[in-house]
Amino acid sequence: MKFQTLAVSAVLAMAAAIPARGELPDQAGIRAQAKAVDPQVIAWRRDIHQHPELGNRETRTAKIVAEHLRSLGMEVRTGVAHTGVIGILKGGKPGPVVALRADMDALPVTEPEGLPFASRVKTEYNGQQVGVMHACGHDAHTAILMGAAKILAGMKADLPGTVVFLFQPAEEGVPAGETGGAKQMIAEGALANPKADVVFGLHTWPGPPGRLTVRNGGTMAGSDQLSVTVKGRQTHGAMPSKGVDPVTASAQVILALQTMVTRQMDAAAAPVVISVGRINGGIRHNIIPDKVELSGTIRHLDPETHDQFLERIRKTITGTAEVAGASADVTIEPYAPPVFNPSDLVAKMMPTLERVGAGAGGVLRDPPATMGAEDFAWYQKEVPGMYFFLGINKAEVGMGEAAPNHSPDFFINEDALKTGVEAMVSLTLDYMAGGK
Numbered sequence: 001m002k003f004q005t006l007a008v009s010a011v012l013a014m015a016a017a018i019p020a021r022g023e024l025p026d027q028a029g030i031r032a033q034a035k036a037v038d039p040q041v042i043a044w045r046r047d048i049h050q051h052p053e054l055g056n057r058e059t060r061t062a063k064i065v066a067e068h069l070r071s072l073g074m075e076v077r078t079g080v081a082h083t084g085v086i087g088i089l090k091g092g093k094p095g096p097v098v099a100l101r102a103d104m105d106a107l108p109v110t111e112p113e114g115l116p117f118a119s120r121v122k123t124e125y126n127g128q129q130v131g132v133m134h135a136c137g138h139d140a141h142t143a144i145l146m147g148a149a150k151i152l153a154g155m156k157a158d159l160p161g162t163v164v165f166l167f168q169p170a171e172e173g174v175p176a177g178e179t180g181g182a183k184q185m186i187a188e189g190a191l192a193n194p195k196a197d198v199v200f201g202l203h204t205w206p207g208p209p210g211r212l213t214v215r216n217g218g219t220m221a222g223s224d225q226l227s228v229t230v231k232g233r234q235t236h237g238a239m240p241s242k243g244v245d246p247v248t249a250s251a252q253v254i255l256a257l258q259t260m261v262t263r264q265m266d267a268a269a270a271p272v273v274i275s276v277g278r279i280n281g282g283i284r285h286n287i288i289p290d291k292v293e294l295s296g297t298i299r300h301l302d303p304e305t306h307d308q309f310l311e312r313i314r315k316t317i318t319g320t321a322e323v324a325g326a327s328a329d330v331t332i333e334p335y336a337p338p339v340f341n342p343s344d345l346v347a348k349m350m351p352t353l354e355r356v357g358a359g360a361g362g363v364l365r366d367p368p369a370t371m372g373a374e375d376f377a378w379y380q381k382e383v384p385g386m387y388f389f390l391g392i393n394k395a396e397v398g399m400g401e402a403a404p405n406h407s408p409d410f411f412i413n414e415d416a417l418k419t420g421v422e423a424m425v426s427l428t429l430d431y432m433a434g435g436k
Contacts, residue, residue, distance in 0.1 A: 024158050024429055025155075027355050027356070027359070027426065030151070030426055033151045034151065034418045034419075034421040034422040035418055037147045037421065038147070038418040038421070041143045041144060041147040041418070041421060042414050044064070044142070044143040044146055045140050045142075045143035045412075045414065045417065047117075048061055048064070048134065048139040049117055049118075049134045051121065052121055052132045052133055052139070053105065053121075054106060054107075054123065054175070055172055055173060055175065055181070056082045056083060056169055056170050056174055056178055058083040058169045061104045062083045062084070062167065062169070065142065065167045066078050066085045066087075068149070068150075072150060072153035073153065073156070074087040074088055075087070075090075076088075080185055080188050080189075081168070081170070081180050081181065081184035081187075081188055081190075082169055082178075082180050083104075083169040084104075084166070084167060084168050084185050086165065086167070086190060087149060087164070088163075089149070089152060089153055089156060089159070089162065089163040090156075091156060091158070091162055091432075093159065093160040095159070095162070095432045096161045096197040096431065097164060097194045097195060097197050098161060098162070098199075098427075099164040099165075099166055099198065099199040099379070100145055100163065100164070100199070100200055100201070101167075101182075101199060101200070101201040101376060102165075102166070102168065102201070103142075103172075104142050104169055104171075105169055105171055106132050106133055106134045106135070106172075107132070107133055107135045107172055108125040108130040108131070108132060109131060109132070109407075110408060112408055112409065119131065119133050119134070121133075125175075126176070133408065135408060136172070136204075136405045137203065140392070140412050140417060141420075144417055144421050145165060145424065147418075148165075148421050148424040148425050148428070151421065152425060159432065160432045160433070161432040162194055163428055164190075166199075168182055169181070171374070171376075173225070182375040182377075182378040183336075183375065186378055186379065190379075191382050196382075196383050197384075198345070198431055199376075199380070199383055199385040199386075200386055200427050201374075201379075201386075201387045201388075202389065202420055202423065203374065203388075203389050205390065205391060206393055206399065206404060207364070207391025207399060208362075208391045208399075209361055209392060209393055209394070209395055209413045210390070210391060210415070210416045211357065211360070211361030211363070211364060211390075211391035212356060212357045212361070212362075212363045212389070212390060212391075213363070213365075213367055213389040214346060214364075214366075214386065214388040214389070215346075215365075215366050215367055216341055216366055217341060217343065218369050219339045219369055219387060220339035220373055220377070220387070221271075221273070221299035221300055221338055221339075221369070221370070221373050222300050222303065222306065222335075222338040223300075223334075223335040224297070224335055225295065225332070225335055226295060226296045226297065226313070226330075226331075226332055227293070227294070227330075227333070228253065228293070228295070228331075229291055229293050229294075230249050230250045230292045231291045231326055231329070232244035232245055232246030232247075232249060232288070232290055232325070232326045233290060234287065234288060236286065236287065236288070237285065238286065243288055244325045245324070245326075246288075246291050246292040247281055247288065247289070247292055249292075249320070249321050249325070249328075250294055252324055253294070253316075253317050253320045253321060253328065254276050256316050256317075257276070257313065260274075260316050261273070261274055265309070269302070270301060270302035270305050271300075271301050271369075272299060272309060273298070273299040273371045274296060274297075274298050274313070275299075277295060277296050278293075278294065279293070280292065281293060298313065299371040299373060301338055301369055303337060313330075317330050336374065336378060337381065339373075339376055339377045339380065339387050340377065340380055341385075341386050341387060342385075342386075345386050349427055349430065350363075350365075352423075352427055356419065356422050356423045359419075360419040360422075361391055372405070374387065392411070392413045393411075393413060395413070
């Protein structure tokens with residue numbers, strides 16, 4: 001009985017922390033609407049999952065999104081940052097401009113058998129035939145925001161402000177030689193017309209179904225793409241001394257990078273990760289090639305030490321290659337800075353997350369930062385923004401048991417999607433209720 005009294009008191013306190021919404025629905029009403037739209041959200045998610053598209057190629061997905069937003073009476077812009085879609089919902093009353101973002105692109109991952117709506121899409125990526133799969137939940141992000149758009153559009157006359165729906169392509173990165181993603185969305189006016197006051201985004205993530213997770217400050221890592229060409233001199237595999245072996249030099253470079261991280265960087269002060277994900281060199285088993293190409297990812301959480309860290313990487317690679325008698329060309333391309341949630345915005349919106357979580361899987365506050373990266377960080381460079389996570393494990397699967405994002409075994413518990421819809425709608429209404 002004492003626990004129930006404390007729980008009721010906590011809920012009342014949270015409710016009091018949010019300004020009244022006037023004619024707009026209370027939390028129970030929003031939850032009921034999220035539940036009502038849930039079958040359609042699941043249908044959208046399954047359709048998009050079955051027809052995934054890589055970055056800057058999301059033409060089918062963009063068409064589905066644009067048609068849906070137009071059916072809701074919104075002003076719709078298409079072709080933003082190649083395939084992006086922006087929907088503008090102008091409320092019947094004056095107020096702040098709230099931007100909501102979802103990403104639409106899939107990954108070059110081959111999906112295993114099992115789901116009746118599994119992807120069988122094949123395409124070419126970096127010169128290789130690959131499968132295509134929504135192995136990071138962007139199908140769910142898109143469907144969730146489509147559901148939130150439907151609910152918010154039904155409140156248009158009473159909305160004290162404007163909602164900008166950002167359906168973004170190429171979050172996972174752009175194809176070689178192309179531009180795109182959040183940075184280009186911004187360059188093409190995604191946050192400018194109308195000017196956004198705040199931006200919210202969510203990401204499906206392994207965790208208890210429906211649980212919301214948010215962290216103050218540095219939340220996700222900044223990321224850069226590393227490309228290296230190690231140059232040697234081709235020779236017969238039986239006579240390595242007659243040439244310069246870029247294969248062994250590349251192996252030494254990879255090990256030197258890992259040693260640099262563990263022996264030259266203070267992991268407690270500024271965590272960093274360097275992972276080489278691709279090695280390409282040679283055409284025959286008994287020919288030492290003249291070059292080997294490596295590509296990988298660099299992750300960091302401390303922007304202040306970022307440039308120094310990158311210079312150390314360059315020196316480690318070129319120096320290690322030279323010791324082996326080879327040479328190395330190094331290219332480092334920035335992807336995004338760290339995702340950073342302003343503490344004042346998190347504090348303002350925490351009561352909203354708590355109320356949404358009370359009807360779902362609860363809220364986890366301030367977990368350790370993740371070394372995953374997100375170009376949502378570029379939006380946060382322009383306006384205050386909060387990025388949070390939605391747990392999507394099966395109910396019986398523990399935290400450490402679920403397949404991670406980018407795995408072919410990544411799984412989304414669709415029971416959690418309605419919580420994502422409720423969260424996006426609730427954040428919008430509560431921010432508007434608080435005014436600018």
